[in-house]
Amino acid sequence: MQTRLKTLFVSIIITLTVSLSANAQKNADKFIVVLDAGHGGKDPGNLGNGYREKTIALNIILKIGAALEKIPDFKVIYTRNTDVFIELRERAAIANRADADLFVSVHCDSYTNQAHGAGTFVMSLSKSSQNLNTAKKENEVIYLEDNYEEKYSGFNPNKPESLIGISAIAEENLDNSILLANIIQEKMVKLKRKNRKVKQDVFWVLHNTYMPSVLVETGFLTYKKEGAYLNSKKGQTEMAKAIKDGIVSYKKQIYGNIVDNNYIIKTEDVETVSEEKIINKIIYKVQIAASSKKLEPKSYNFKGLNEISREKEGSLYKYFYGYTSDLNKIKSMQSEAKQKGFKSAFVVAYKEEKRISLQKALNSVSN
Template identity: 30%
Template sequence: MVRIVLDAGHGGKDSGAVGNGLREKDLTLNIVKKIGDMLKDYEGVEIIYTRTDDRFIELSERAAIANRAKADYFISVHINAGGGTGFESYIFNNTKDAKTIAYQNVIHSEIMRAIGNVTDRGKKRANYAVLRETKMPAILTENLFIDNPNDAAKLKSEQFLLQVAYGHVIGLEKAFGLKKKAKPQTKEKSSDKKLYRVQVGTFADRENAERLAEELKRKGYPVYITD
């Protein structure tokens, strides 16, 4: 069993960063719920959320939730601000733990692959409370800049948020060797199905678009990739 804590940054009275009609606390919860939903398709994964709705939780309590659960990994999802652009990830600045470093390398790379033509701001370190106080390997991801109009346009897209979540999940899959659950094939009437279009132009490569398409197909939706 792999216990993974998903932490949606901010919440309640703490909106986090704001800009371009968006609030960080809403975006982080959206992404985290998508990550959790995808992880349900894997064997031997226990998902623990620090919050599943719009509530305020102290940073120390977020870490305590993970510590009490004796989690194997902690992911804190955030949206950046400050006039920059792109994606970056953080681990605790004093860590010498090989697993923490290795997991960051894998997850960071998979998120970048999933979100496509976005600036890679690098794998970084910081003295953030949720990284310092957690007793297991932990990562904090900063997924674009809410105050950058171009980044914000992406963050307003549910398709892009799905890609962000997907990158986190594939990173976890590779880092922990997760395996998909076997699912029986069921037939549905075409009239009952919803259609989703995955546009490959938003990905760094076609392979990742195809993998996300397969993810949606497993949930029962026909998916068409267009060049």
């Protein structure tokens, strides 16, 4: 009897091992996206004009997921796909356990006046009182969790200093989070939604994720016309498509060919930009693209733009336009890059050849 049980036990282990190995191989080449519908269960979210944020967010997430699941190289994981309560920390943990490539959280906003429009947030530090109001509302759900004092170490979403004190997401993920946020924002604005732009702030749901992560505020339920739109099947379908298209475009930009011509050049060493050596000053560049493709930093590979530089980070190559300590000049170069077709171009900053956050650079200059 013992021998037969041992044989059965070994057989089960072998079957599980083979199954897990097969699943691992099956998912090895998949682009994993974790979709997070804000709130849920005992947490309804905001109830502007009688609408339920938790229901609208879930409907949009399920539509995004259904569309992505039709694309062979995508794998979708939901933090929730029903009306259940999921703790903020667990939402991030789900993404981390899955070793996801992206984390996208969907919400609806509210305010006391006629504020409206769609906006996208990434994890960072911000002292903007308006941004902090949004962050505070989305973070207050921790009070519904058991033992929240223990889990969140005295964190108080009602105190701005508590929000500001949280450490920012890893810098390398922040870059790609901003890229994803810009692409999604562009897609939403094409629906003739008021552009509330990409902002950086402190959200617990983004705080502990180890991959590029964004939080999308699809609109304000408290604004009558917008609330009705987001509560409608048409509105939810359009918003879901915009976010889905943003995710797909991001993947193409990161892992596909970033140029519109056939010049994929094999190169020996990176061509350094003709640059002014500015000691102990903030240097600005415009990040125009990131890709797994290694391209020679020449103007013919980047739609005629000169002053191109390239940096390698992990398996990605990042491409930059410009090199200056003049903030006005770099903003002008960012506009030029966007006019050339690099719609998601954004400004980055360096100090003593080390990458720093743009907020830190601006604070340093103003002090």
